[in-house]
Amino acid sequence: MDAENQVIDIARLRRGCASCSLQQLCLPAGIGITDLDRLDDLVRRRRPLTRGDFLFRAGAPLASLYVARDGAFKTMALSEEGDLQVIGFHLPGELIGLDALGTGIHRCDAVALAPASVCEVPFNELGLIAAQVPGLQRQLLRVMGQRMDRNQKHVEMMGRRHASERLAMFLHSLSERFRELGKSADEFSLPMSREDIASYLGMVIETVSRTFSKFQDDGIISVRGRQLRILDHKRLSQMVHEPEERRARS
Numbered sequence: 604m605d606a607e608n609q610v611i612d613i614a615r616l617r618r619g620c621a622s623c624s625l626q627q628l629c630l631p632a633g634i635g636i637t638d639l640d641r642l643d644d645l646v647r648r649r650r651p652l653t654r655g656d657f658l659f660r661a662g663a664p665l666a667s668l669y670v671a672r673d674g675a676f677k678t679m680a681l682s683e684e685g686d687l688q689v690i691g692f693h694l695p696g697e698l699i700g701l702d703a704l705g706t707g708i709h710r711c712d713a714v715a716l717a718p719a720s721v722c723e724v725p726f727n728e729l730g731l732i733a734a735q736v737p738g739l740q741r742q743l744l745r746v747m748g749q750r751m752d753r754n755q756k757h758v759e760m761m762g763r764r765h766a767s768e769r770l771a772m773f774l775h776s777l778s779e780r781f782r783e784l785g786k787s788a789d790e791f792s793l794p795m796s797r798e799d800i801a802s803y804l805g806m807v808i809e810t811v812s813r814t815f816s817k818f819q820d821d822g823i824i825s826v827r828g829r830q831l832r833i834l835d836h837k838r839l840s841q842m843v844h845e846p847e848e849r850r851a852r853s
Contacts, residue, residue, distance in 0.1 A: 651720045658699060658713040658721065665703035667723045671695045674719020675794035677803075678702065680711040689802040691753070692716075692795055696784045700726075701750050716794045749783075761805050769804045770814045771842035774824070778833060789836075793829040 678691040703709045733739045760772045782788035801808040818824045825832040
């Protein structure tokens with residue numbers, strides 16, 4: 604079997620590059636060794652960023668997609684009132700920069716939440732390879748679908764009247780994202796501050812802090828600083844899927 608047709612042992616490759624966050628793009632099922640090498644040749648290792656550094660700014664043209672190898676990012680945009688609002692969080696292993704796919708222009712700022720290093724994939728060259736590698740095309744579509752799903756969940760969060768339900772949906776979504784990235788869904792460190800969470804959920808920080816405390820008092824979570832452990836997934840899920848008004852009627 605020649606190199607062009609040889610299929611990669613995905614399990615072996617995952618073990619070999621467990622520290623690399625580009626699994627979302629680099630390891631679609633069935634991609635051949637030659638195609639993987641072509642994709643790997645595109646990846647650029649950018650200089651490390653410190654907390655508060657911008658990965659890109661609103662108004663900048665789309666040049667690349669990014670994946671944090673370590674560290675996390677928040678994206679921010681101007682609200683209708685002219686205030687900066689957090690509109691998304693990006694964990695290690697998740698693609699950053701998809702906001703510009705429609706127009707070719709970034710609609711938000713991407714800011715490092717902590718010291719971070721990223722891989723950069725030039726978008727034009729990625730598009731050329733994706734057109735020739737069906738597995739990569741499918742993987743890109745799957746990742747974009749996940750992003751759309753997260754955006755929809757954010758809209759649903761903002762539509763909930765009760766602070767407890769907004770925070771429950773946020774923590775439940777984070778847990779699922781960590782699970783998808785192969786990390787613990789029960790215990791994880793929150794990369795974002797309480798202020799960032801408040802901005803993302805459309806709440807004031809005092810309400811966020813009180814709700815965290817209530818969840819802890821109720822035995823739903825255990826939280827110490829930014830280290831969080833989910834103790835009662837069932838109750839958390841119930842708050843997500845059954846709004847308080849519906850529970851009150853039952």
